[in-house]
Amino acid sequence: MSELLSRVGALLARATEVYRHDPRAAGWLGRHTAALAGPLRIAVVGPPGAGASTLISALVGEAVAPLPDCPMWTTWYVAGSTPSATAHLADSPPRRLPAERRVGRPWLDLSGLTGGPVEKLTLEWPVRGLRGMALIDLAPDVAADPRRAAAEADAVIHLTAGPTAADPRTLRALGDSPIAATGLSTVVALGRADEAGGGRIDALTVAKQLARQHRRDPRMWTLCQDVVAVSGLLGLAGRTLSEDEVAALGAIALAPRAELDVHLLSADRFTAADFPLQQPVRLRRLLLDRLGLFGLRLCTTLIRQGFTSHAALCAQLVARSGLVELRDAITRSLTDRADVLRARTALHALHALLRNEPADPGLAAELDRVVAGAHEFTELRLLAALHTGQVELPDEITEEAHRLLGGAGSTTAERLGLPDDTDPAELRAVAAGQLRRWQWFAADDEWTNSSRRAADVVVRSCSTLLAADVRW
Amino acid sequence: MTVPRWLDVLDATIGVCSTHRRPDLAAPLERKRAALAERTVRVVVVGQQNQGKSQLVNALVEAKVCGVGDHVTTPAPVVIGHASTPTAALVQAEPDRGPRRGPSRRRRVGVEDVANRTSVGLNAVGAGELVQAEVGIPRPLLAEGLVLVDTPAADHARVLDVVAEADAVLLVSAATHELSTAELEIVERVHRLCPTIALVLTKIDIAPRWRRVADRNRARLAAAGIAADVFPVSATLRLTAPGARDQALATESGFGDLTAYLWELAARPEALVARSVRAMATAALDQLADPLRRSAVVPVAGTADAIARWHAAQQRLELLRRDAVSWQTTLTDDITDLMADIEFDLRDRTRRILREVDRYFDGADPQQDWPDFADWLDSKLSEAAGTNLDWLMDRFDWIGGRIRRDRLAYEAPAALTDGEGLRAIADRFAPVEATGYPERPTMERFTPSQKLFVGLRGSYGGILMFGLATSLAGWPLINAVSLGAGALFAAKTVHDESGARLRRRQATAKAAAQRHVDDFFLSVSKETKDLVRRWHRSARDQIEHTATHLRDGIVADAASAKQVVDEGAAEQQQRTARISAQLEQLARIQSAVAALAPSPAARHRLPA
16 A cells, blocks of 8 residues: 555544544545545446446456346446355445356346345456456446546546547536546547447547547547547457357358358348358347447458457457557556545545535644645646646657656656666666756756746656665 | 419518517528528438438438548538539638638539548537538439538537528438437427428448337437438448449438438428428517517516505505504503603602601691791692602603604604693693692680680689698688699699690691692692693694604605506506517418428338
């Protein structure tokens, strides 16, 4: 646990002591104290039908979402040693539900679930993909209210309804949420990337180009950390296609090209009765559901190009679906900064509590001290200020400052712009060089005050790097 | 050729818009009139970004006229009409005049350039220089008088202007998702401007569940009360079809039905015109009627104020009535208290004087001291009467002050129960004179002859008693001893008699003083009561006078307010009559409009 997190923990403990006679406030603080020790909570938010559940399944690597027979409940997916589920009810203690894996999907016994409405359902699932985070599929009514969504999560993956739907104007609505106020905890996923270009074979490439365009658009910088095009459908297919399904695809791909292309023109044609191969309509419908028309076109092309084995085809699908980029973005922008983001959520919550039910002026002062003293927040604020142009540095070193502040990843090597396997001694030397360089910038008379203050922050980041290096 | 009915209705509507000084409503109608005069059927393609609007238009005219692609969006409307040879022109705003409705210039370009010029990057800003692109190509459908208009994404500012000039609207939504709330809002907005709407469900080639989406969309449109046909199409299949020359593919693309629908529209321009004129005119008339209806209920300026004033006056009058009663009650109560207090005070003072009189005459001989006593009693009584009167005056002042304070709220004229009149009354008040100086009572005197007689009578017993006793000793009856005893007895009897007489005189004097004080009390209390009553009467009259004065002021105020209200009501009536006349005129035109065409109803066809 980082120093910041322990300071926030101590602050929350003190607040719990102050509010011990107020059950509601104590409960609220208790939840946030627990969350501080738990995994990073990431909510997947998007309009209905955008494919939030599919994307969660793709990220998990198994078809876990949506849970069968769990209508419209907020569902948490967390890593666990065995499949298990806990229902959190509105007016009674949490209840464990029998759960197991059946045909690769979760199965829950909801028969014993009586009493008040379910507030949320936590599914523990033994899978590596969930390590260090909790993915949250929000109930539609919660997802529609950014503030409630904010109370649930440390970070947000904002999923758009289509590859072209990421309009800064619609994204700005997210800005209402305190956790996404400066876009620090948001990653935008352009959903349904496979529908770009009307499902032509270059759809994913087109979608990725669109994501790049958005990433370069200065208006997006304050709204999110990264923009990634992703096709949840293909990603999930890549993670879960069975050998049989790959075999069936192989058979289809081997059909005469001219004949096949005619049947890949539309979804109706693929499932039509005059299909050249002796495959039951049910199988073809299943494949269409799993892959979409674009997925079928892509798979047949890939198989013809030689990716015939199950492993090779699936790897290609995952790679092309944008899932890898999304995972990277999540790691770089969210989980690597988990401590800061969790601390931020807890501090936001405490701030809200102190504002609504002021109890102890000393506590508010302590909160201010923690917020002001945390260099991590100073870095994030400066990053946002650099993005929005509130603070300007000479062009040639803006990129460098961005990197040193952790804007491109928060490990020492990433901050210094060196490969991950760089020798520690070299890291130290480079960090020391950067420190001297920025100290010099910070003392430059020709710079404006705000620029010199920004340089000071970078100096502090550099010295933190050196200090951390010594500790290791 | 007869002038069509819709033209009359449209002209009437434009006329009424001008009469109501609403050029903003008249202008689109006039544009519509000009557009209708061209005898073409304008079909506008509307939808959100990247639903495939431009691709649909391209597929309909089987040419790459509009720019398509995921990276790009259409910045300005593209109008596609018939021309025997392909022509194209770009209408651009003068750069320094702004993009909207400013003076613009037309520039001829090649048809193939239009696609490039009408596709800009998704996030491009400031691309508004292009006002409109116009393309003419030889197509049988277009030759029939159909004009297709491709539009920017539906949230673009100019789209509704374009829709206002439309005869029919194709709303485009991809089959990969159901109609969103935003899209339904667009449909509803468009429906108000142009009632002939069809929903084109694009991209059915890549949407395996398009049939379900189509059903859901139909249900949603029906729930919103919008009659619209739904055409599931695939522009991709259609654009593939001519190359493959595949009849089945052409059918599957769904364009057969859509084209048939467009032919039908082109063939019945009159019905469409009537329908869209009806919608536009209805919208314009509604906008005219709304402010009229609102203004009909707005009261004439100042009336509200007058009504408020009138109500306030009524309220004040009621308050005043209550207060005046309460003043009088307070006064009466105070006076009753005053009477009791004053009488008690006077009684108390005279009693104390009487007690002093008693004490005085226990010792003094009224025979000698009466003149002194009379002076003293007179001064004492005068003093008592004066103190009592002073107190009375103080009480008057106090009561008067209290009532004055109560009346302060009314800003009543002063000069009511001031002291002057009362002082005059009090000065005339002379209770002591009324009773007079204490009269000396008749008291019996003890004269020397009476004393002699009494002494002789007393001495008789002594002489006899002692004479007889001494006679036993042989002394004569009259001797020195008996004579001495007789003298002693005489002196004693005279002394006793004079004491008894003094007491009798004292009793008489006391009785006389008592009588005098009683007389004094009676007359003074009578005078005081008279004075209080007079004062009460004058105070009562003054209060009455004040109340009347105040009431007169308020009533006058109320009357003036009432007059204003009455005048306002008359004016209001006139205006209501005027407005209802105008509304009636609007209603006449409205009914003419309504008679133009029946409401369109969707035929709910499904392609095979």
